[in-house]
Amino acid sequence: MRLQPIILGLLVATTPITAYTPKSHLNYTVIPGIFQQDDPATNASTFNFTASNFGLIDRAYPSDSTCPNRKQSTQWQRLAHYISTLNSKAKKTDRYVLFFLGRHGEGYHNAAESYFGTPAWNCYWSERDGNGTVTWADAHITPKGIDQALSVNAFWKHLIKDEKITPPQTYYTSPLFRCLSTAKLTFQGLDLPMKYPFVPTVKEHFREGISAHTCDRRSTKSAIRTNFPSYRIERGFAEKDPYWMELYAEPRENQDARSKEVLDDVLGSDTSTYISVTSHSGEIASLLRVLGHRVFSLATGAAIPVLVKTTTLKGDVPATPTLPYTPQKTCAAPPTIRDSSCNDCSCCT
Numbered sequence: 474m475r476l477q478p479i480i481l482g483l484l485v486a487t488t489p490i491t492a493y494t495p496k497s498h499l500n501y502t503v504i505p506g507i508f509q510q511d512d513p514a515t516n517a518s519t520f521n522f523t524a525s526n527f528g529l530i531d532r533a534y535p536s537d538s539t540c541p542n543r544k545q546s547t548q549w550q551r552l553a554h555y556i557s558t559l560n561s562k563a564k565k566t567d568r569y570v571l572f573f574l575g576r577h578g579e580g581y582h583n584a585a586e587s588y589f590g591t592p593a594w595n596c597y598w599s600e601r602d603g604n605g606t607v608t609w610a611d612a613h614i615t616p617k618g619i620d621q622a623l624s625v626n627a628f629w630k631h632l633i634k635d636e637k638i639t640p641p642q643t644y645y646t647s648p649l650f651r652c653l654s655t656a657k658l659t660f661q662g663l664d665l666p667m668k669y670p671f672v673p674t675v676k677e678h679f680r681e682g683i684s685a686h687t688c689d690r691r692s693t694k695s696a697i698r699t700n701f702p703s704y705r706i707e708r709g710f711a712e713k714d715p716y717w718m719e720l721y722a723e724p725r726e727n728q729d730a731r732s733k734e735v736l737d738d739v740l741g742s743d744t745s746t747y748i749s750v751t752s753h754s755g756e757i758a759s760l761l762r763v764l765g766h767r768v769f770s771l772a773t774g775a776a777i778p779v780l781v782k783t784t785t786l787k788g789d790v791p792a793t794p795t796l797p798y799t800p801q802k803t804c805a806a807p808p809t810i811r812d813s814s815c816n817d818c819s820c821c822t
């Protein structure tokens with residue numbers, strides 16, 4: 474779990490993730506009644522997406538009467554027909570897109586937080602690269618994280634073969650190692666259409682909310698290329714991480730602004746209707762806020778589908794001021810308390 478960076482009184486001017494200024498921008502609305510996850514009655518902490526057909530609600534759609542082979546069609550096939558009907562009838566400025574947002578499998582930073590307890594993790598260990606035995610800077614996924622990703626891969630195999638789901642047409646991933654490898658384990662070896670192979674694009678702004686934790690510092694572009702040679706890397710991606718700052722954290726407002734920018738950027742250049750994004754708990758929470766979805770926390774390895782209507786609006790994105798990064802306090806020695814009420818490092822001893 475990622476905790477919000479602690480905001481202290483002192484604000485320092487730093488280089489934030491920069492905004493670009495398009496001539497139009499997109500507005501997002503979640504289409505309700507399609508997936509259980511957006512129903513307020515669904516409890517995110519007990520919901521099991523693989524046991525419930527990804528949350529797809531069993532129902533009729535207004536387009537069912539024109540669905541080819543309706544009687545033999547699965548719920549996913551009728552949904553695909555519904556989405557294609559919505560798109561063919563939509564106004565020029567409107568478009569319907571189904572996002573699959575997946576969280577990475579358990580990383581060494583997640584395991585370390587459980588091992589040390591949240592106070593000692595936040596105020597001491599997370600700012601270090603590791604503890605001599607385990608490294609959590611740009612954390613890799615643990616054996617448990619690998620199993621989680623492989624079970625999602627098996628789930629996709631089942632969805633494609635038995636439920637006749639329309640698989641993603643394009644794939645995006647955070648540049649952090651845990652997402653790069655989760656995406657690969659999740660989607661490689663699937664029976665995908667020739668036209669839509671698994672060739673993900675690495676995008677900077679799908680990364681986790683940036684805290685002082687070294688697990689939020691990415692590796693170089695060259696290292697990503699070496700480890701994931703088949704991946705595309707977006708244009709303008711810097712060799713060295715330009716955004717992570719020792720002992721500083723990105724404010725949530727900045728994170729939401731860049732989440733909106735990256736969604737606008739993807740939809741402005743990608744005509745796909747089915748889009749996969751492999752990202753993080755904090756960043757998926759931010760994407761859900763931007764899309765207008767209710768809060769829905771994902772366990773490591775979990776994924777959520779979101780059907781969204783996007784509307785192109787004229788003019789720039791309403792201005793959101795870019796705030797300076799906030800300094801993060803640490804303890805000189807790990808606090809011994811395990812109670813997570815001690816998030817502001819007041820328990821330093």
Ligand SMILES: *[C@@H]1O[C@H](CO)[C@@H](O)[C@H](O)[C@H]1NC(C)=O
Pocket residue numbers: 500501502503764765784786
């Ligand atoms: C933008 O989307 C929100 C819901 O996400 C909706 O309430 C609002 O009416 C939309 N605005 C425009 C101008 O379409």
Ligand SMILES: *[C@@H]1O[C@H](CO)[C@@H](O)[C@H](O)[C@H]1NC(C)=O
Pocket residue numbers: 516517518519
């Ligand atoms: C959701 O489930 C958790 C775990 O069983 C429980 O603690 C929590 O109270 C539930 N939340 C709601 C709103 O029912």
Ligand SMILES: *[C@@H]1O[C@H](CO)[C@@H](O)[C@H](O)[C@H]1NC(C)=O
Pocket residue numbers: 521522523524
């Ligand atoms: C979710 O359901 C699947 C399939 O029914 C099961 O194998 C898996 O153990 C469940 N996951 C959790 C976390 O309960």
Ligand SMILES: *[C@@H]1O[C@H](CO)[C@@H](O)[C@H](O)[C@H]1NC(C)=O
Pocket residue numbers: 581584585588604605606607
């Ligand atoms: C380092 O942390 C891991 C948990 O992430 C733990 O299993 C291991 O025992 C620790 N090593 C030392 C030397 O404390």
